[in-house]
Structure formats: structure tokens, C-alpha cells
Amino acid sequence: xxxxxxxxALAAVIRTGSFESAAQHLNVTPSAISQRIxxxxxRLGVVLVVRGQPCTATEAGQRLCQHVEQVALLESSLRGSxxxxxxxxxxxxxxxxxxxxxxxxxxxxxxxxxxGYLFDLVLDDQDHSAEWLRRGAVVAAVTAHDTPIQGCDCxxxxxxxYIATASPEFCARWFTDGFSARAATxxxxxxFDQKDRLQAEWMRQVLGTSLHPPLHWLPSSQAFxxxxxxxxxxxxxxxxxxxxxxxxxxxxxxxxxxxLDVPLFWQQSxxxxxxxxxxxxxxxxxARTMLVQV
Numbered sequence: 001x002x003x004x005x006x007x008x009a010l011a012a013v014i015r016t017g018s019f020e021s022a023a024q025h026l027n028v029t030p031s032a033i034s035q036r037i038x039x040x041x042x043r044l045g046v047v048l049v050v051r052g053q054p055c056t057a058t059e060a061g062q063r064l065c066q067h068v069e070q071v072a073l074l075e076s077s078l079r080g081s082x083x084x085x086x087x088x089x090x091x092x093x094x095x096x097x098x099x100x101x102x103x104x105x106x107x108x109x110x111x112x113x114x115x116g117y118l119f120d121l122v123l124d125d126q127d128h129s130a131e132w133l134r135r136g137a138v139v140a141a142v143t144a145h146d147t148p149i150q151g152c153d154c155x156x157x158x159x160x161x162y163i164a165t166a167s168p169e170f171c172a173r174w175f176t177d178g179f180s181a182r183a184a185t186x187x188x189x190x191x192f193d194q195k196d197r198l199q200a201e202w203m204r205q206v207l208g209t210s211l212h213p214p215l216h217w218l219p220s221s222q223a224f225x226x227x228x229x230x231x232x233x234x235x236x237x238x239x240x241x242x243x244x245x246x247x248x249x250x251x252x253x254x255x256x257x258x259x260l261d262v263p264l265f266w267q268q269s270x271x272x273x274x275x276x277x278x279x280x281x282x283x284x285x286x287a288r289t290m291l292v293q294v
Contacts, residue, residue, distance in 0.1 A: 001227055003043075004068070009036035010048055010061060014107040015093075015120070017054025034077040066136055069093055071273040073139065092275065095120040097141035098131035100192065101160060101263065104221035105240040110286035115280050125195035126264060140276060142283075152267045155284050158291030159261035164202055164254040165242050166234035171252055174234075180256050181207050189213040190227055190235030192220075198236040202260045227273065236260060240290065261292055 012022035013033065020061050041048050048061035057065060072092055094117050098107050103121065111119055124130055126144040133141045148154040148204050166175075166290035184207065189199050199273040203211050216233045218224055225242060228251055237251075239259070245251040266283050268276050 002067075003040070004071070006036045006040040006043075007068045008063060009033050010040060010057075010066045013037060013049055013055050013063050014057045014061060015259055016132040017127045019055070042187065058207075062137070066131065069095060069138075070139075070169045070272065073275045091116050091118045093120055093198070094140070094276070094279065095122065095138045097122045097124050097132040097138045098145070099124065099129060099142055099264075100219075100221050101241075102142050102236045103124070105238050106286055106290035107283070109290070110279075110283045113282040113286065117279065125193070126262065127197070128195055133269070139272055140266065140279070143265055143267055145260060146263065146265050149267055151270050153270050153273060155266040155268075155280065157264045157266055157284065157287035158293045159263045161239040161292045162198055162202070162236040162260040162262065163242060163246070164199075164206075164234060164258070165228050165238055165246070165251045166254055167229060167231040168249065168252050170228075170231045170234060171254065175254065179206065181209060181211060185210050185213055187213060188233035189215055190218055190224055190233040191215045192218065192224070198260060200263070202258070206255055206258050207259065261294060263294065264291065 004124055009022060009026065012025045014021050014023055019030045019033045019037075022207065023033045025101065026033070037049055044060070046060045047058050050058060051055045056223075073094075096119060098121055100123050103123065120232050122129075122138055126142065129141040130143040130145040130149055132138040133152060134142075142157070146154065146156070163177075170187075177183070184203055191199060199213075200210065203209070216227060218227055221238070221241065224237055225245070227233055228235060228237060229240075229245065234254060242251055244255060264287065266280065266287070268280055275282075
């Protein structure tokens with residue numbers, strides 16, 4: 001049998017990053033946390049925590065942390081039907097995978113419409129966030145995958161619209177004769193990270209071919225906007241982040257009639273659906289208000 005007092009100590013160390021912070025979180029001494037982790041590792045015969053700054057979980061440790069969180073969610077779902085079940089003193093932790101542009105545009109507003117939860121957000125590209133659900137590492141995800149993952153419910157949210165934007169000065173320098181394949185192979189392009197395919201998809205949509213422009217790597221939604229404003233490069237920016245800049249003329253749409261709409265979906269673990277019902281309603285409502293409905 002698993003000892004949940006020991007597992008709670010493990011989860012606290014991994015989530016806070018240190019034995020001292022975990023001790024404060026659980027209102028015990030660091031020595032007590034250390035003893036609990038040592039005892040759990042001895043009982044299971046595996047190392048669970050890689051000591052460092054911060055402390056991190058081994059694969060086995062991460063699986064146990066996920067188990068603790070799922071148990072907490074399941075217990076929370078029982079309280080509505082079992083009033084005598086003692087309420088947890090701390091809010092329920094929800095680990096959710098979300099893409100950076102959704103976080104920068106509409107997801108925070110959805111979070112603000114819920115109460116009684118703590119959020120542990122994992123950032124990943126919308127084309128890859130579903131993998132976190134498949135591994136059981138999160139309970140829900142904002143994803144581009146429209147096919148329900150096994151054991152999950154899927155809700156369409158709408159599409160996040162992207163516009164290829166650059167400063168007027170950048171366009172005057174690089175796109176004097178318009179956006180062409182020749183110009184696109186020379187003009188510096190902004191890319192979020194190795195998973196970001198938006199710029200490449202848009203160039204294929206507009207020019208009908210794959211190109212390889214010089215790249216700036218900027219893993220930040222706001223940095224994308226700032227870099228475009230500064231004339232460093234061009235990139236696909238979410239419409240909500242640049243609409244005011246476009247209206248004021250600080251940015252221009254490189255091809256105004258060629259937007260790129262990325263459909264998004266909310267996938268949630270069915271086993272904790274009751275606990276996530278309020279969050280799901282807030283996410284779906286906010287997304288359908290903020291995103292393009294296609």
C-alpha cells in the first residue's frame with residue numbers, strides 16, 4: 001500500500017523545487033520532509049528525487065506525483081456526493097498543457113473565472129500539447145488535435161487567428177516589390193522554437209512552396225510582437241496581440257487577405273470530468289468569445 005503522507009511530501013518537493021519550500025508548504029520541518037522522502041525511496045527501492053537547485057523528479061518520482069494529483073482530484077469529486085468527507089485544506093491543483101499564444105491572449109481570462117483551484121501550467125506548442133495528456137502528465141490540454149484522446153472528452157474552442165506582421169520600415173526595406181519567394185528567402189523571420197511551424201505554413205499558403213529564410217529564435221509571445229515592432233523580423237502574431245498596433249500603423253499586415261486560422265480544442269481527462277466541469281465551462285466560454293468561430 002502507498003503511504004499518502006509520504007507521497008504528499010514527494011509531490012511538495014517536486015512542485016516547490018526544494019525540501020525547505022516543501023516543509024513550509026506542509027507545515028513541517030525540512031528534516032521531516034527529508035525523512036519521508038528517504039523512507040519512501042527505501043520502501044519502493046528506487047530513487048525518486050534528484051537533489052539539486054531545484055530538486056527534480058526521476059521518471060518514477062514523476063509518475064508518483066501524477067498519481068497523487070489524480071487521487072486529490074478524485075477525492076475532490078467525491079465531496080459533492082459524500083458531505084461527510086473531510087474537505088482538503090488546500091485548493092485542488094490542476095496541471096494543464098497550454099500553448100503560449102493562448103496563454104498570452106485568452107486563457108488567463110478563463111482562469112480568472114474559476115475559484116478554488118491552483119493551476120500548474122505546462123507550455124507546449126498546440127500541435128504537441130496533446131502528448132502530455134497521452135502520458136497522463138496533465139488532466140487537460142489546449143490542443144490542435146480534434147480527435148478525442150483515449151479517456152478524454154474533446155470540446156471545440158474556435159480558431160486563434162494569426163497575421164503575418166512587420167514594422168512599416170521592415171516592409172519598406174525587405175518587401176519593396178511585395179512578398180515574393182525571393183524576398184522571403186532573404187528577409188529575417190521570427191520563430192518561437194523548433195516546434196513552431198506557423199511561418200512555414202503561411203509561406204506555403206501564400207507562395208505555394210517551402211522556403212528557408214534566416215531565422216531569429218524568440219520563445220516568447222510578447223517578444224514576437226516587440227521584435228516585429230523593433231523591425232528585427234517578420235512573424236505570425238496572434239491577432240488579439242497586434243490588432244491595436246495594426247490600427248495605429250505601428251505594424252502592418254504583410255498580406256492583409258492571408259490570415260492563418262489555427263483551430264483549437266479543449267481535451268480533458270474523463271475520469272476527473274466532474275472536478276473540471278467549472279474550468280471546462282470557463283475555458284469553452286472564454287475561448288468562444290475571444291477566438292474566431294469557423
